[in-house]
Amino acid sequence: MxxxxxxxxxxxxxxxxxxxSVGAARAADETTLKQLETRxxxxxxxxxxxxxxxxxxxxxxxxEVRTAKLVADHLRGLGMEVRTGVGGTGVVALLxxxxxxxxxIALRADMDxxxxxxxxxxxxxxxxxxxxxxxxxxxxxxxxxDGHTAILMGVAEMLAGMRSEFGGTVxxxxxxxxxxxxxxxxDPNAPFGAKAMIADGxxxxxxxxxxxxxxxxxxxSVGSVGYRVGSxxxxxxxxxxxxxxxxxxxxxxxxxxxxxxxxxxxINGLQTIVSRQxxxxxxxxxxxxxxxxxxxxxxxxxxxxxxxxxxxxxDNAVRNDAKKxxxxxxxxxxxxxxxxxxxxxxxxAYPPTVxxxxxxxxxxxxxxxxxxxxAIVIPLVSGSEDFSDYQLxxxxxxxxxxxPPKGKTTATAAPNHSxxxxxxxxxxxxxxxxxxxxxxxxxxxx
Ligand code: NI
Numbered sequence: 001m002x003x004x005x006x007x008x009x010x011x012x013x014x015x016x017x018x019x020x021s022v023g024a025a026r027a028a029d030e031t032t033l034k035q036l037e038t039r040x041x042x043x044x045x046x047x048x049x050x051x052x053x054x055x056x057x058x059x060x061x062x063x064e065v066r067t068a069k070l071v072a073d074h075l076r077g078l079g080m081e082v083r084t085g086v087g088g089t090g091v092v093a094l095l096x097x098x099x100x101x102x103x104x105i106a107l108r109a110d111m112d113x114x115x116x117x118x119x120x121x122x123x124x125x126x127x128x129x130x131x132x133x134x135x136x137x138x139x140x141x142x143x144x145x146d147g148h149t150a151i152l153m154g155v156a157e158m159l160a161g162m163r164s165e166f167g168g169t170v171x172x173x174x175x176x177x178x179x180x181x182x183x184x185x186x187d188p189n190a191p192f193g194a195k196a197m198i199a200d201g202x203x204x205x206x207x208x209x210x211x212x213x214x215x216x217x218x219x220x221s222v223g224s225v226g227y228r229v230g231s232x233x234x235x236x237x238x239x240x241x242x243x244x245x246x247x248x249x250x251x252x253x254x255x256x257x258x259x260x261x262x263x264x265x266x267i268n269g270l271q272t273i274v275s276r277q278x279x280x281x282x283x284x285x286x287x288x289x290x291x292x293x294x295x296x297x298x299x300x301x302x303x304x305x306x307x308x309x310x311x312x313x314x315d316n317a318v319r320n321d322a323k324k325x326x327x328x329x330x331x332x333x334x335x336x337x338x339x340x341x342x343x344x345x346x347x348x349a350y351p352p353t354v355x356x357x358x359x360x361x362x363x364x365x366x367x368x369x370x371x372x373x374x375a376i377v378i379p380l381v382s383g384s385e386d387f388s389d390y391q392l393x394x395x396x397x398x399x400x401x402x403x404p405p406k407g408k409t410t411a412t413a414a415p416n417h418s419x420x421x422x423x424x425x426x427x428x429x430x431x432x433x434x435x436x437x438x439x440x441x442x443x444x445x446x
Contacts, residue, residue, distance in 0.1 A: 032165075033369055036436050039161060040429040043154040047428045050074075051150035052124040058113030058139045058146070060130050060182035062192065064089040067111045067149060071174045074153050078160040080172070087196030091174040094206075095159055097443065101167020105442045106203065106211040106394075107435050108387065109145070109152035110178035110193075116140040119419040132182050142421045144216030147403075149174060151214070151431040158436050168443040173202050173211075178386050180348060189347045194389035203393055210359055211396040212438045213387045214431055216403050219378075219410030222424045225367050225434060226378035226400035229360040231283055231314035233398070235352035236384040237323065237345050241266065241307045241330050243294075245339045250299035259305040260294055262339040267292075267307070269329045277325060283315035283352075284380070285322055314352045314380060316392070350384035351392055359395040366441045367399065370434045375399075383416070397438070403427035 050070070059067055068089045075082045075093040082093045089111075117138035118126045128139045141147075156172055177193040185192075191199050203211075220226050243263050248256025267289050274285050287309065294305030311326065313319035327343040334341035355363075367375035378400060387398045403423035404413040414420035 029369070032440060033437065035162070036158065036370075036433045039158040040154070040433045040436070043158055043432060044426070044429045046157070047150045047154040047432065048425045050153055051146050051425060051428065054146040054149055055122075055141045056124045056126060058126050058128055058141045059111070060115065060132055060139055061112040061177035061179045062088055062182055063130060064111045064176045068174065068176070071111070071149065071153060075156055075172065078156055080156070080160070086202055087176065087198075087200040088192065089176040090197050090200070090202065091172075092197075092202050093156070093172045095156065095163060095170040095172065097166035097168050097170075098164035099167035101443060101446050103168040103209050103443050103446060104171055104206045105168065105439045106171040106173050106208040106390075107152055107155060107439055108173040108175060108211055108213040108390065109148040110175045111149050112145055112177055112179050113139050113141045114143060114179055114417060115182070116142040116417065116419050118142070120422050122422065130182070133184065140419065142418060143179065143416045144403075144421070144423055145178065147216045147423055147425070147428055147431075148214065151428050151435065154428065154432040155435045155439075158432060159439065162440075166440055166443050167446060169206060170439050170443070171206075171208055173197065191347070194386040198389060198393055203390065208394050210442050211390045211394055212363070212435055213390075213396070213398050214401045214435065215385065215398070216423045216427065216431075217400045217416060218402075218404045218408070218413035218423070220374075220376050220400070220402035221410065222403055222427050223371060223430060224374040224376050224402040225371055225430070226376050226402060227355065227360070227364065227367065227397075228377060228380070229355055229357060229364070231352060231354050231380060233353035233381040233383060233385050233388070234312045234314055235316070235319050235388065236348075236350045237311040237313075237319070238348045239309050239311065239326060239343060239345045241309070242342045243305045243307075243330075243334055243339050244341070245301070245303060245337070247303040248301050250301055253301055256301050257338045258301045259303065259339050260301065262334050262337045263292060263294065263305040263307060265337075266330050266333045266341075269333050270309070270326060273322060273325045273329060278318060278322060283313065283318050285318060286310075286312040287322070287326070312382065314354075316351060316354065319352060350386050351388040353385050353388040353398050354391060355397050356391070356395050359397050362441065362445070363397045363399075363438055366437050367434055370437050371430065399434070401427055401431045401434070
């Protein structure tokens with residue numbers, strides 16, 4: 001560990017007289033980190049085996065039955081209190097430390113795979129197909145969630161072996177459906193993924209004080225982790241705008257109200273929200289209309305036009321502001337021509353992933369201690385992650401576990417969601433050490 005990295009084992013001792021015992025504090029710190037290194041190295045072959053098993057048996061969002069059973073059986077075998085069927089197929093388990101302490105720290109992994117046909121050629125490559133919105137579709141762990149699940153199973157075993165050494169509770173959250181849905185729900189507004197876990201009490205009983213999660217990616221290099229303090233990953237909101245006018249003959253527009261002309265103005269108006277209204281020096285914003293449907297022939301002005309769009313934001317206040325402006329802009333422009341408009345934001349909504357400052361200030365030194373100073377500030381990530389839903393409820397810190405496959409670099413590795421996506425399994429030991437250390441560090445802050 002680098003001198004002066006200031007992790008909380010230091011801070012905990014600091015409260016008890018740090019200035020007079022710097023040497024002792026640092027030794028305790030080193031001992032815990034060394035122990036985590038040894039335990040993670042011993043755990044790595046098991047994590048690799050779990051990862052390959054899960055990889056060969058991927059399950060789409062909301063269908064993670066086999067994976068959840070593998071996880072629940074493992075956690076029960078470690079003597080934990082396990083709750084299954086949380087938020088659908090989610091699993092939540094509690095590990096209570098042997099020392100006194102009231103803090104509850106959650107660690108989260110996502111378990112779902114994607115409708116992607118694997119082309120990695122790996123010996124444990126998926127040959128699985130499953131129903132995706134009613135169609136048989138090839139399924140692949142193309143986003144590393146097999147690794148996330150295996151890492152957290154490893155962490156569970158590491159920390160269960162150390163329970164006499166900490167106080168408080170570690171809550172393990174294995175979440176389904178991070179990637180969305182694989183079938184149409186009876187209620188389109190029913191929550192899925194993190195929202196469903198939260199609605200089902202994953203953060204309550206006992207109440208979580210802080211939560212941590214990670215994501216495998218081709219960068220940074222193996223042995224490093226990437227993070228940002230503040231905005232890190234984009235929020236994504238889908239929306240639908242329905243413009244209603246009054247149908248008439250194309251030769252007599254004055255007899256009706258043209259929703260196509262109004263829609264054209266609305267599309268341009270929406271772009272001025274980004275270019276003229278929002279402070280882009282605070283956080284970038286993207287508004288996209290990706291579909292527009294209305295009319296069926298050249299000489300009929302139709303009754304209605306429907307548009308589908310997405311909003312991407314990196315800040316929760318900007319997100320809320322932009323959503324209001326989208327509605328106001330569409331309503332005002334439609335009203336100017338006598339049309340009416342309905343704007344609705346869909347239930348497929350991911351808030352931006354934002355690492356709060358106080359928790360980040362505690363977490364980053366721990367990541368640096370684990371990686372030997374290789375916690376790297378990365379650029380904004382334009383993808384989304386529903387870890388952000390937990391962050392809206394409790395302080396949460398998310399980071400990237402760098403893992404380009406052996407023989408590849410960040411530049412040459414296939415990106416997440418590619419049919420060629422793979423990762424260096426050695427990185428799982430780093431991930432397990434990092435999550436364990438973050439939990440122990442927080443538990444020491446009684
Ligand atoms: Ni993912």
